[in-house]
Amino acid sequence: MKILNALTSIALCCTMETFAANPDAKYADYPSYAGEDLELTVDNSGTRWRLWSPAAEAVRLTIYPTGSNTKAERTIDMTRSDNGTWVASSPEKLYGKYYTFSVKQDGKWLKETPGVWAKAVGLNGERAAIIDFSETNPEGWAQDRGPAIAHINDAVIYEMHHRDFSEHPSSGIANKGKFLALTEPSTVNSTGEATGIDHLKELGVTHVHILPSYDYNSVDEANLQANQYNWGYDPLNYNAPEGSYSTNPSDPSARVREMKEMVKSLHDNGIGVIMDVVYNHTADNDDSNFSLTSPGYYYRHRNDGSYSDASGCGNETASDRQQMRDFIINSVKYWAKEYHIDGFRFDLMAIHDIETMNQVAAALKEINPDIFVYGEGWTAGDSPLPVERRALKENVAKMPQIAVFSDDIRDAIKGHYTDAADRGFATGKPGLEETVKIGIVAATDHPQVDYSKGNNSKFPYAAAPTQIINYVSCHDDLMLTDKLRKSMPDATDAERQRAARLAQTIVLTSQGTPFIFAGEEIFRDKKGVHNSYKSPDSINAIDWTLKHANAEQMAYYKELIKLRKEHPAFRMTTTEDVAKHIKFDKTEPGLISYSITDNANGDAWKEIKLIFNGSEEQREVKIPRGNWTIIAEDGRINASGLGTTKGGKLTVAPTSALILAKEK
């Protein structure tokens, strides 16, 4: 309703023809400001502000003593300056103070805003804070480095939400639901198994992908005792950490320092940190910080002037406009430099244009070549941005330094995400073999993969295997345990765990980069809730007693990750290598068999034979004679070998992987 009212007033001053032509045409005339000193600079000459607001008639800066509920100390009229910016200054370093901007446009003063570049904020992100960032650095920060990786597909990614990971009483963690949870060593559950950061080390993942950790809108930071939960896909202040994950949201330095301590702790333990970033939409429309600093500019609109909504969240941003593009690029650069972030996951990346994403990747690689970028190569609705310019999965070949999630392999392995009861290859549904093969070759061009039989994409869209993220489960939709319970209603959990092992064995041995959802390794669930974005901790928090109950599942995941990390054959970097070294045997319904040949990618193993039996019957296969080591068999795995075989006729147990390897 709010949107419609705003439009009515705009419509009075414009002809409908103008709208029909292009309601956004006027923004092309806005000057952009390329400097990185937007909004706040504190140095020896004092405190300076520079707000970008080209169409403003006046801009006011208000200084406050605290982050909320106090009266202004003073108000400064800002002066028009270069390239659509407005400036103000003070000779003192105003550390400890807070500020907001107010913009007057079309004869009306808009609500106060901390701006779009607040790097520190007070309670609930209402006012920007002036803090000394040099005092937020943990000891040894100057030497802090994330893990070095040559290629993105050397990573094993673990997606987690701060509360999921530590909130449950069984975590044994003191700073539950906080950044600091990941700084606590030697935490255990009631039966003595490692939790927290020690669990991550034991599992062997290389990177954690943290769900949105910038300041988001939904959780009331003034009422943390209410234990509110949200995924955080409702951005408020893009360049400051979320307050509810800090021990004191009223102290602007605390959230900054504690997030850095989290990064440092993970880095000290050899684990990288990937941030989930959501530049594609904001929590509010007219009241967002974008709208309150430069109304209209940062968003795309429909021909009738209403907000277009490719995000499904009420609006979509306009990366194709210079100042928005610069905002995204400078924002990720800031997180990489100030917080030492090792990777970025772009939510609904296809709302952004290809050119912006290429510039994002290039800017990050310049800071640190080990930083990588991946995203959801789709939108959640239509967009005025032409399809050929969208950073879509199908356009990923035009973005050589970026990877996309493979919904192909995801839905083929476990069944379609929109139908809880639907099964996939690993749960006994035949006919999906060719789509699983698309996943195995990471959507690259391969002479033995028939893309016309793919369930989803019909052509080899990746230019290299480094452009694909393979997964079967993430925070969205039914996570793996729940999907298996809904699609295998008559099975036992032991049978479902077999299916989970097969599913993840396919993911972790495929070309591309593997990605798992936190807690799957101990068979956690979310009580069947498919969209738990604001469900309570009782749904979302990982029950760490499951690590004891499902110790064998954990052991399997751990060994599977070890296998992948020890063998570069699973991590080829070119389409040519994949086409040359992966040789599929005849595919049958429910059965996929292939070899990775000739010491692929410098592997010590001459040949690796992988057979996936997705059916519920035992299957017989013929293996060439040789001195094979059995790596995986009948739901068990050991990277160093479970035994040996000379090949010949072998049986593959139902719902399991048989992996054999030979050195010559």
Ligand code: CA
């Ligand atoms: Ca917040």
